[in-house]
Every structure is written in C-alpha cells, then in structure tokens.
Amino acid sequence: MNKLDFQKIEKTGFVFARILMGAVFLYASYDKILNPQAFAEAVYNYQILPDFAVNAVALALPWIELAAGLCLIIGIWLPGAALICALLMGVFTAALVFNQIRGLDVHCGCFTTQAAHGPAGMWTVIRDLCFLALSVYLLVRIVFVPHRKTAGAPGL
Amino acid sequence: MEPRHKMTFAIRQSIGIIAIACILAAGANLLRQESLPFAGNWSADSRLSDASGQSMVSTLAEASRMYTKGTAVFVDARPENQYAQGHIKDAVSLPWQQVHERFTETVDRLEAAETLICYCDGENCELSHDLALFLADMGFEDTRVLVNGWTVWKEAGLPTQSRNGNNE
Numbered sequence: 667m668n669k670l671d672f673q674k675i676e677k678t679g680f681v682f683a684r685i686l687m688g689a690v691f692l693y694a695s696y697d698k699i700l701n702p703q704a705f706a707e708a709v710y711n712y713q714i715l716p717d718f719a720v721n722a723v724a725l726a727l728p729w730i731e732l733a734a735g736l737c738l739i740i741g742i743w744l745p746g747a748a749l750i751c752a753l754l755m756g757v758f759t760a761a762l763v764f765n766q767i768r769g770l771d772v773h774c775g776c777f778t779t780q781a782a783h784g785p786a787g788m789w790t791v792i793r794d795l796c797f798l799a800l801s802v803y804l805l806v807r808i809v810f811v812p813h814r815k816t817a818g819a820p821g822l
Numbered sequence: 823m824e825p826r827h828k829m830t831f832a833i834r835q836s837i838g839i840i841a842i843a844c845i846l847a848a849g850a851n852l853l854r855q856e857s858l859p860f861a862g863n864w865s866a867d868s869r870l871s872d873a874s875g876q877s878m879v880s881t882l883a884e885a886s887r888m889y890t891k892g893t894a895v896f897v898d899a900r901p902e903n904q905y906a907q908g909h910i911k912d913a914v915s916l917p918w919q920q921v922h923e924r925f926t927e928t929v930d931r932l933e934a935a936e937t938l939i940c941y942c943d944g945e946n947c948e949l950s951h952d953l954a955l956f957l958a959d960m961g962f963e964d965t966r967v968l969v970n971g972w973t974v975w976k977e978a979g980l981p982t983q984s985r986n987g988n989n990e
Binding site for chain 1 (some may be wrong): 851
C-alpha cells in the first residue's frame with residue numbers, strides 16, 4: 667500500500683469516526699433532554715456530585731452532548747467539539763469505573779433514562795473505553811496533526 | 823499554528839459550545855411545563871415521596887414503636903438471597919425485581935397490617951421506595967419507607983432473624 671492510499675483510508679476512517687461519535691452523542695442526548703427528571707435521578711444515583719449540582723448538571727449535560735455531537739457531524743468547531751467529546755467520555759468512564767470499584771449498582775443513564783435497562787456492568791465500561799479511545803483519536807487527529815491540503819500536494 | 827496555541831484555540835471553542843448549550847438548556851427548561859429547579863432538593867423526605875408529594879419516610883423510632891405494638895408489617899424489598907441471610911424479624915420478603923410474580927403470595931399478610939414499612943439497605947437504595955409506591959398504587963393507604971432500613975434496624979439492636987429461623 668503506498669502512502670497516498672494509506673492517507674485516503676486514514677481520512678475515510680477519520681470522517682467515519684467523527685460522524686460515529688457525533689451520532690453517539692446525539693443519540694445519548696435525546697432521551698435525557700426529553701426526561702430531565704429521570705436523568706437527574708440517574709445523576710444523583712452516581713453519588714459523585716454534591717446535591718445542589720445534580721439538577722444543573724442533569725439539565726446542561728444533554729445539551730452539551732447535543733451541541734458537540736452536531737458540531738462533529740456537520741464539521742464545524744471541530745477542535746472544541748473533539749475536546750468536549752474526549753473530556754466527557756473520560757469523565758463518564760471514570761464515573762462508571764469508580765462506582766464499579768466501590769460496588770454501587772447504578773443505572774448507567776448513558777443512552778436512556780429508563781431504569782428497566784438494568785445497572786451498568788463491565789460491558790458498559792468496555793463500551794465507554796472504546797468510545798473514549800475513539801474520542802482521543804479524534805482530538806489528536808483534529809488538534810495536533812497538521813492539516814494536509816490535498817492528497818497529492820507536493821511535500822507530503 | 824503551534825500545538826500549544828491549537829490547544830488554547832480548542833479550549834476557547836469548547837467553552838463557546840458549552841456556553842451555547844447551557845443557554846439552550848436553561849431556555850428549554852424554562853419553557854417546559856414541569857421545569858426542573860436548577861438546584862434541586864435531594865433530601866430523603868423529598869426523594870421518597872408519594873404521588874401527591876407527601877413524604878413516605880418513617881423514622882426508626884416510629885417503625886420500632888409500630889413493630890412493638892404489632893400494627894405494622896415490614897416488607898423487605900431486597901433480593902431473596904439477602905433476605906435469607908438476615909432480615910427484620912417477621913418481615914415479609916417481596917423482592918422488587920419479582921414484585922409482580924410474588925405479590926399474590928404475600929397479599930394476605932400485607933392486608934392484615936395497618937401500616938406497611940418497606941425497607942432495603944443503603945442510604946440511596948431505591949428498591950424500598952419503588953416497592954412502597956407500588957403498594958400504595960395497589961391500594962395500601964399507609965405505606966412507608968424506612969431509609970437504610972436493614973442497617974439502621976440491625977445497628978439499633980432491634981429483633982432480626984435469618985432464613986434458617988435463627989433469632990438475633
């Protein structure tokens with residue numbers, strides 16, 4: 667495989683990863699925006715935030731997910747959106763792992779506010795770790811890798 | 823642009839996105855019919871309330887008084903194996919996860935009581951509250967929740983027993 671082919675595949679992979687993470691964040695925000703009370707209960711059950719901050723976080727977080735997801739899909743404000751995406755995935759994964767370690771059976775509240783989906787388990791942590799890896803890749807690719815103007819440009 | 827400047831740029835953009843999202847969140851919440859207060863009340867009395875907003879919480883003193891008088895039946899909402907390991911003496915096991923399957927077999931004992939006191943274990947255990955709401959829905963008018971029931975009851979040295987009948 668020559669260098670140009672690799673760049674083409676990497677670019678396609680990058681666009682796919684960007685749209686996938688954008689879609690994940692959009693999907694994650696939808697149910698939480700519609701059911702803020704139920705999401706606030708999920709946030710409360712994590713037992714990480716002080717009580718006074720639970721509602722504010724439960725109200726703002728889904729809209730931040732929505733805004734970051736839209737930016738990733740449309741392709742605007744990408745550095746900011748990628749940074750938010752990586753930070754949120756880092757916080758979500760850390761919160762899940764923290765509660766797994768201290769043995770709290772919390773409902774994830776990741777994609778739905780319905781407690782019927784059962785408590786978060788090891789698979790939820792593994793899934794979040796995959797999303798975290800993808801988010802970190804996006805952040806590095808968008809913020810730190812120099813832009814290539816065209817695939818065939820001299821000097822590549 | 824140097825990597826340090828690129829990161830500063832990304833941080834500025836992310837603050838902008840978060841600010842827009844917060845404004846949208848606040849606006850949407852204000853327009854919502856049942857808007858959520860920005861700083862909520864998460865005390866036990868507020869969380870563990872019935873459909874009308876009335877607190878369902880029973881204090882340990884009230885619960886033990888009703889136990890002594892024999893006017894209350896205690897309902898254990900924890901899974902069967904935890905009930906078997908130890909429970910409030912004479913409590914009925916009605917695990918929240920099997921409430922629909924197990925309700926009919928317990929209903930006679932529940933109907934004999936003036937008051938039902940649901941309990942589970944842990945300050946934030948929601949099983950007892952979910953069970954109390956279910957029982958209130960089924961027509962049991964005086965249904966209450968003893969917060970962190972198993973632990974506080976045991977620590978107060980009140981009567982307990984295990985499945986094999988050992989009284990403590």
